[in-house]
Amino acid sequence: MSAAFLYALVGMGLFSLGVYALIVHAHLLRKILAINVMGSGIFLVLVALARRTGEAQPDAVPHAMVITGIVVAISATALALTLMLKLAAETGCAELPDEKRE
Amino acid sequence: MDRNRWLVLPLILALAVGLGYAVLSLPERTDGLQKMVADKMEVSGVSNPVTAVLLNFRGYDTLLEMVVLLLALLGVWSLGGAALHREAAPGPVLDTLARLLVPVLILVAAYLLWVGAHAPGGAFQAGSVLGAAGVLLLLVGWRLRPGLTAWPLRLILVAGPGAFVIMAIFTLLIERQLLEYPPAQAGALILLLETAATLSIGVTLAALFLGERPQDKGSK
């Protein structure tokens, strides 16, 4: 197993960890961080496996995909953080309103 | 919440194992699109493969992603921003740091933008460094002059996506495919797009950090 696969496995681990944290944590900041950890895991998988060319030059296409992905992730995070602050200002608590009444 | 945790854990472990198994079943060696990218590098206008993919081969993705960034700012402004943080008086350390770093950061951004054509770097890296300079300035209490917060600011914010859209229309008008640059001018056109993108990314990131929309006090 080459280093590329090791990093890709770590990436998959990060993704799973992110999903776990997203589900179990109630605080919205933790949920948003969890989403970012998931994203980083995916980026690691994309970049790590691009090294399998066996040459000095890795495959550039996944690298470009990661840059696109990062910009999208920043945008989504900014929107999510603002929503969280607004919600906290409105309800006094940075958690999702309870659904039990439904 | 604790009961939930023990229910979720085995599912997540199964997910991780499954994903790991899928990764390990991938072929040891593969070129992906590397050969194809290398073949077309000469006509791409740049010599850094990542920049070639981002701005030429898959430039359409980059167009849409610039719009996503602008959209995030629109969303944040539409929410009314988050004016929770108090303006703390910056200490002398932060003040000096900003004074020293901001010019350096702007230079670094310009260098990254330029070097992106043939080495790691490019509009996004340069834009983030520029954004960091903007954040530093905002931290020490610097704000745009009121006269500049209306359309001059908006014009810079749309410069990146706007340049891409104009380039898209230009390539169609000269009877080419969408975003198909003439090979001889590709390098120059890409640098043009990247410059506009760097400015927009930097200013958008700083504006996202500020949160609330700068009010045009001049008109009131």
Next chain:
Amino acid sequence: MGAEVSDIPWGLVLILLPLMGGMACFLWPRVTTMLGLVTVFGVALSVAGLGWQILENGVYRHAVGGWGAPLGIDLYADGLSLLMLTATALVGLGVSVYSAAYFRREDATRFWPLWLFLLAGLNALFLSADIFNLYVTLELMGLAAVALAALTGGKDALGGAMRYLLAALLGSLAYLLGVALLYHGFGTVDITLLGQRVESGPVLWAALGLMGAGLLLKTAVFPLHFWLPPAHASAPAPVSALLSALVVKASFYILLRLWLSIFGPLVGEEGVDTLLGLLGATAVLWGSVQALRQTRLKLLIAYSTVAQIGYLFLAFPLAAAAGVTAWHAVIYLAFSHALAKAAMFLVAGNLLRFGGHDRIADLDRVVQRLPLTTGAFALAGVSIMGLPPSGGFIGKWLLLEMALAQGRWDLVVVMILGGLLAAGYIFKVLGRAFTQAEVTHKSRAVPACMEWAALLLAIGAVLLGFLAVPVLSVVGIGDPFGVSGVRP
């Protein structure tokens, strides 16, 4: 002149025009409503232009940057894309005319740029043939949708939007990881090339699981629908209409495309289609029962969306034997639901404007006071219930016929129960529209264009019932259902 018009790349105009419109609205907030309306009318004309080109020359393909797949990104439009683009343009027109009267000054400057970017995202999504590009369009659409859902502010809207954003991001990240696996496994992100290259194996199954789960979450299929009712019910009425009619259909469209050209042929017989059918059946029953229990009109309509999305998935287990007809039924249901559901949410907006509330029990004889609006609700209801003559009837009838022919009595029972429950919740609203409420409220006038927009969309949903033959022949251009229709 005729030759020049036919040379215009209408498919590209569909993407570039709303992008320019959105940026123009951002730069000139004073004239935002006018810019928005002009853009949306332009987009509708461009869809007509593209449709004409597709009818004349067959499928539309454009290699962006002149590279061609796999190095570059291909745009692709066949009959299926054209139908989705048409639905988007029609609903977009109705909602835009409505919004011009609905949003006042400050809100209009927030609404229009977001809506135009959402429109650009939808059009780009329906035109894309590249799974990574589809990810970018999904995010463009998703972020615009969330920002729109939060437009009213307040606890409910912000909470609903937050939940919506988290669900949307989880869904698109799962999708993106699937894209990463497919690229690293098969060396391309072009749908057509992937369809030729994929082989069954762990990579394919993992990608199916990730992309399938992500898109099911975004489509709000039971049990992943939890985010939909709060987000759709607390948004402003025109936004609810866009979200329910178009945004959930977009992720369904990607799922359908991937199923038809990549996953379906390889894993279709391994029980995945049965699972999708089961989820759909549960959604139909659960969503309808929940809709029946609601006391507020917008929540009722939102739960009805959950149920109607379920119908789309009933076709998967039937497709193995019925082939193209099953997908025809799905397309018809999606199209007519888009029109009918948009009309219903606009009706809810009218009632909110009129009475200041959307409590079903206090509707207080609106049939006399807002006859057009009530008529719109009744006509849209006809299509949602699946009564003839309406688009919903054609779709549900096709499904029912196939289920009977294949002896799938379980699905037959689900469909009949779903129809009865739908009749229950539609008549619950209509009945209240005729009765006098115990407490009378002050009422406000509703602009005529808001009433007409709802009515015309509802009439469109009913008219679809008469257009089955031409519509289905257009959908067949480029043979989008061919791959899974023929099984070895």
